[in-house]
Amino acid sequence: MPDDNSKRSSASVAPIERLVTQLALRIRLGRAIDWAISGACVALLIGALVLALVKTGWVEPEMLERALRLIITLPLWAALLSMLKRLDRIALAQQIDQAHNLQDRLSTALSLARSGVDGSVSTESDFARAQIDDALRHTASVKILRAAPVRRPADIIPFVLFVAGIAGLWAIPMVDHVKELPPAPVIQHAQLLDTATIAIERSRLEEIKRQLEERPDIESKELIEEIEALLLAVEKREISEREFLERIEQIEEKFFKDRKPDPIEELADALKEAADELRKEAGGELAQQKEFDEVIKALEKKDLAEAAKAMDKLAEKLLNQDLSAKEAEQLAKLLEKFADKLDLDSPKMQELMDKHQKTLEDLAKKFENQAKPSAAEKQRLDKAKEDLAKAKQRQRIYKDTGTGRKLQHLQKEAEKMAEDLKKHAEQQKSAGKKKSANPEDADYKNEVGRNAKRAASELEEQSREQKTSDAKEAARQQLEEMREAMKRSESRSSESKEEQRRGEQVKDFLERAKGEQEARSDKEMENSKGEQGAEQQGKNDPTQGDGKQQKPEEAGKSGEGSKGEEGGEKGEGSGDAEAGDKRDDGPPKGHSLTGPNTGGEQDETKLDSKRVKEQATGDKGAGQSRSEIIRGASEEGFATTEYKDVYGDYSSVVEEVMEREKVPAGYRYYIKRYFQLIKPQQ
Amino acid sequence: MATEAQTATGAEVEKQVAAFKADVDRIRAEVGKMIVGHHDIVDGVVMSMLAGGNVLLEGVPGLGKTMLVRTLAETLGLHFSRIQFTPDLMPTDILGTTMIVEGEDGSKHFTFEKGPIFAHIILADEVNRATPKTQSAMLEAMQERSITIGKETYKLEEPFFVLATQNPLEMEGTYPLPEAQLDRFLFKLRVRFPNLDELHTIMDRTTQRSEPTVNEVVTRDRLIEMKRFARDVPLARHVQDYALRILQSTHPEHPGAPEITKRYVRFGSSPRGAQAILITAKVRALIDGRFNVSCEDVRQSAVPALRHRVILNFEGEAEGVDTDDILNEIIKKTLETSKK
Incomplete structure (x- = not known):
């Protein structure tokens, strides 16, 4: 029975339920739009942010795609979420009541119908039924649109603003940092090589290029290009000193690090040695064979190109001119000897191997006697073993590589030529007896000529290789010189001031030493010193005392000079003492010495000990005194004697004098100081 | 059959509701003959009465409070009594007292003499001027709808409706009602001073030779029925x-x-x-x-x-x-x- 009632109650409020459902749909739709707009606002805000970041270059443009996905999906999710949100049907009924001024009729009817199920209020009561009927009567007048009117979404204004903002942002052109950035600062490094050096290096490179024109070599070409690029960078001041050195090291490492001994060079050495020995052994015979002599001379100079030319001439001669049997025999002998001299085993390397072998044997013998060799000895033994192994390896390479083969080839050529020439000579002899022409003779001659031609072309080939090798070596040397030039340039700049000062002093000194100029006056020297800087004025420059030694008379006058003069005048008294026979009696009165135990009269209160007056006296010898000899030498100039040798004489004389005579301690100090200052630099 | 029965009962309810409304309208109209304006007060009083509650009216004297209560009683055909609360008012003055009465045969016996509270509508005028003892005696009757004298309990007749008034201005020598007793009033209505038009009407009505008369429009039984119906x-x-x-x-x-x-x-x-x-x-x-x-x-x-x-x-x-x-x-x- 209650079930029937429930069903009946539910059925009775069906129109109200329908209205509520319609309203619910409408509200869900409106809410979905609201939420979608709100979600779109958030998405647009994020999108605007991403777009701004992309436009300003903070974020990659790929992020825009993700932002776009978010812009699309976020409102949809928001709408979906709003659709799923639960709605209270009683509240919806209340909304209808309020919209239609129904005084909660529909909501109460719905509530009563529902509460009837749970039994709190029975819909069986007359009043409840009447109430529901009353509510149903009012449903006809209900308009859902009035209950949920179409209204503007709450966030429509921000949405429009965001859309406009995005559109504005989109329209703004992408910020181009490259255009707006200031030009990159041009780094100007210090001039590592002066213009003249660069020009010289360039001309040398051109020379090397010319050498390579005949036999182009990719590696050499690449090397030259690298050096040219380096020079260009130096010229433009694009690289620092460190970079310059690093690049030189890189080039050296790339092209010269694992460079094996040059076979052409070794070939030239071997040929030179053979040529030298031949010259010693058969110099007279060589002089008679002019063309072959030229070949040998060229080989002595290691000039394979020249040797090739000379060999070519010899071949021409053999082909075109008739050689007498004697000449042919002589040439054959020379060629034979030359072939014998060509040692396939490099003598130098053999010598080196022998040396290492001997060292090894010596050490082995030594260790036989010693139970325990020291660490140093052990190390030496290991090194000797290592060196021997290296030498053997090198010898093997020498044999295996082109050098050995080429030498062997040349040797065979020479032997064959000698053999053919011998045959030619024999046939000529026999032909001379028979007085008839032998066709075989012409064949031998031609064969010798062809052999000579082959040898010439062989040598020419080697000369071209030699040029390539020379070019590489020249390039390597050029790199080394560039490094040195850079260092010189650097040291010049740092020492320029000091050198200027020293140069001034040396110039003055040399002029006076050569007697070209009188000693400069105190004032002139002061002026000169003033140019060198104030710091030099207080250093008691000993060169001035030296100047007084040249003119003792003036020194004496100066010794009686006014009190209170400082600096250069301090050395004057000692100059008098050195002068010996020409000095005034007693120490100079005008000294303002403030050094230890100098005994000046100017300020006795400053003495730190009792003053002891000493008089330096000396006996005049028969001959010239040392000082006179030195003075005479100085007047003659130092054209043939190096300054450091002169200094040695000077200093030894002074040491002798100071040992022999009683020189006041204060004066000793200044003398020693003076010689310290003029000590030649290494 | 059941549906038809339900329809029939629904229609009955509708009729009752309509009758209820009509009766109240009549009461309003009848009271309106005597009371000028104060529609909210009249509605409040009527609603309280139909809801079975009591009303505390707050307003200065002379605003027609007593008139309202008397008119209402006449309209409903109910017995009305007015109690003027004063500091020397005793509970027995309200509730009644037991007196020795000599019978015709000369015998004497105790007889309970009912006080003014034995009425349908009570006007407790200036209720805050009585002592708390007296106030509580009356308020107990309001709540219990019965009074106990000695060993006897006297049930108050339905409907029982108390309208208490208090003057908000003169507070000296008064005993403000405690919260517990105030809670027993269903409504507290504030009687405002009439506006000029209402005053003109009051003057017109009260200064003429013939005064308006009020008729009984709702019987006591009907009122009790209406009270019960309202609860449904x-x-x-x-x-x-x-x-x-x-x-x-x-x-x-x-x-x-x-x-x-x-x-x-x-x-x-x-x-x-x-x-x-x-x-x-x-x-x-x-x-x-x-x-x-x-x-x-x-x-x-x-x-x-x-x-x-x-x-x-x-x-x-x-x-x-x-x-x-x-x-x-x-x-x-x-x-x-x-x-x-």
């Missing part, structure tokens, strides 16, 4: 929820209470306040010809039902805050739909 009005859960949320908002300790409550209220209303709201809302719905109680009914009943049940704190008293303002604020802040 169904109340939807959400409407009740709304009334209860308003009630909760009068409590400063309640989390959902508005700021004004928390600031000025010491004690909120008791559940009797909600009972008063809902029962009068039902009556109001019927008076309006409806079968259901609406939230609007609740709102209309809330202020008169709660204004004497909300106790202000010191700050509220000191600042002269009116409980009506607090209640209006609460109503304004309380949503019809629960957030649950």
